[in-house]
Amino acid sequence: xxxxxxxxxxxxxxxxxxxxxxxxxxxxxxxxxxxxxxxxxxxxxxxxxxxxxxxxxxxxxxxxxxxxxxxxxxxxxxxxxxxxxxxxxxxxxxxxxxxxxxxxxxxxxxxxxxxxxxxxxxxxxxxxxxxxxxxxxxxxxxxxxxxxxxxxxxxxxxxxxxxxxxxxxxxxxxxxxxxxxxxxxxxxxxxxxxxxxxxxxxxxxxxxxxxxxxxxxxxxxxxxxxxxxxxxxxxxxxxxxxxxxxxxxxxxxxxxxxxxxxxxxxxxxxxxxxxxxxxxxxxxxxxxxxxxxxxxxxxxxxxxxxxxxxxxxxxxxxxxxxxxxxxxxxxxxxxxxxxxxxxxxxxxxxxxxxxxxxxxxxxxxxxxxxxxxxxxxxxxxxxxxxx
Numbered sequence: 541x542x543x544x545x546x547x548x549x550x551x552x553x554x555x556x557x558x559x560x561x562x563x564x565x566x567x568x569x570x571x572x573x574x575x576x577x578x579x580x581x582x583x584x585x586x587x588x589x590x591x592x593x594x595x596x597x598x599x600x601x602x603x604x605x606x607x608x609x610x611x612x613x614x615x616x617x618x619x620x621x622x623x624x625x626x627x628x629x630x631x632x633x634x635x636x637x638x639x640x641x642x643x644x645x646x647x648x649x650x651x652x653x654x655x656x657x658x659x660x661x662x663x664x665x666x667x668x669x670x671x672x673x674x675x676x677x678x679x680x681x682x683x684x685x686x687x688x689x690x691x692x693x694x695x696x697x698x699x700x701x702x703x704x705x706x707x708x709x710x711x712x713x714x715x716x717x718x719x720x721x722x723x724x725x726x727x728x729x730x731x732x733x734x735x736x737x738x739x740x741x742x743x744x745x746x747x748x749x750x751x752x753x754x755x756x757x758x759x760x761x762x763x764x765x766x767x768x769x770x771x772x773x774x775x776x777x778x779x780x781x782x783x784x785x786x787x788x789x790x791x792x793x794x795x796x797x798x799x800x801x802x803x804x805x806x807x808x809x810x811x812x813x814x815x816x817x818x819x820x821x822x823x824x825x826x827x828x829x830x831x832x833x834x835x836x837x838x839x840x841x842x843x844x845x846x847x848x849x850x851x852x853x854x855x856x857x858x859x860x861x862x863x864x865x866x867x868x869x870x871x872x873x874x875x876x877x878x879x880x881x882x883x884x885x886x887x888x889x890x891x892x893x894x895x896x897x898x899x900x901x902x903x904x905x906x907x908x909x910x911x912x913x914x915x916x917x918x919x920x921x922x923x924x925x926x927x
Contacts, residue, residue: 548716554679555709561683589644590880596648601869612653617710619646624703681785744912753878806854813847818906821899
């Protein structure tokens with residue numbers, strides 16, 4: 541059976557992330573400014589979007605392992621393109637919120653299935669998770685920068701552009717993606733008992749990812765309010781994400797060359813990256829000057845380059861051909877849960893205490909996650925242990 545080419549996988553992964561990057565930056569602005577709904581309502585829609593992505597991740601993980609993965613990609617792509625075309629034609633309230641949630645469901649299915657394909661391809665390309673994250677970051681940066689320009693032309697340009705982008709991605713998937721040859725399912729006698737310590741390792745990795753994304757969402761939401769409170773402009777806040785994208789583009793290829801893929805290296809990268817994420821919140825405790833926020837985003841991005849590229853590869857080392865899709869959905873699921881919980885949890889903490897205590901609590905939460913990561917053990921008796 542022919543293998544799906546790396547270029548096709550990376551192109552499709554970039555297209556999916558560009559689809560996310562075009563829509564997400566303008567969602568709150570459009571709901572509040574154009575549809576005249578409250579910020580609370582906008583937050584509820586974003587939470588619904590993230591929860592729908594979570595459901596899509598779970599569904600796709602099971603479906604990927606029990607059917608031909610191309611079918612899962614097709615279903616996710618059809619849902620996303622349908623939702624975007626409907627939003628292009630009729631971006632009105634309350635249908636906007638329902639279609640946005642449908643879009644989240646399709647993206648959850650599509651993203652988890654794409655992670656599954658990348659996981660299978662790691663057998664012939666050990667660096668594909670790093671390459672995929674780099675392409676996704678570039679795509680996300682281009683799309684985020686483009687979304688503001690398209691939004692000024694009209695909301696239909698944003699949704700129509702995303703629909704066209706994902707339709708092209710669909711065409712690439714249909715033409716270039718191959719079916720996956722799985723190893724035959726083991727018999728009950730061959731399976732043996734489940735090692736609960738390995739389940740604990742997977743739970744520790746997933747928990748660390750959730751903590752990371754809860755913290756990361758503060759940069760996408762509550763940090764902007766803090767910066768505006770200190771008289772720092774929206775343009776300067778937006779510039780932080782330009783710094784983030786440029787840093788990833790420049791430094792991640794260097795990190796890939798310096799650190800060879802292995803279980804130990806992946807684990808160390810997740811731990812080191814998580815510590816850097818935690819330190820970024822210490823940097824902005826009591827911050828009022830712009831340079832402190834710039835330094836914070838630089839440290840966040842270093843953590844992102846290490847932890848968020850290594851975590852999917854680390855999880856994949858526990859997988860077999862019969863559960864690779866479900867285990868890879870843990871990565872997408874953890875990110876979706878963190879993004880869903882993050883703005884609400886951050887807002888609640890800031891209201892209950894203040895920004896400084898919220899950042900200190902986030903730092904401590906990352907230390908707890910790192911302590912759990914230290915207990916992660918290798919899957920030395922499972923298929924893929926030597927990868």
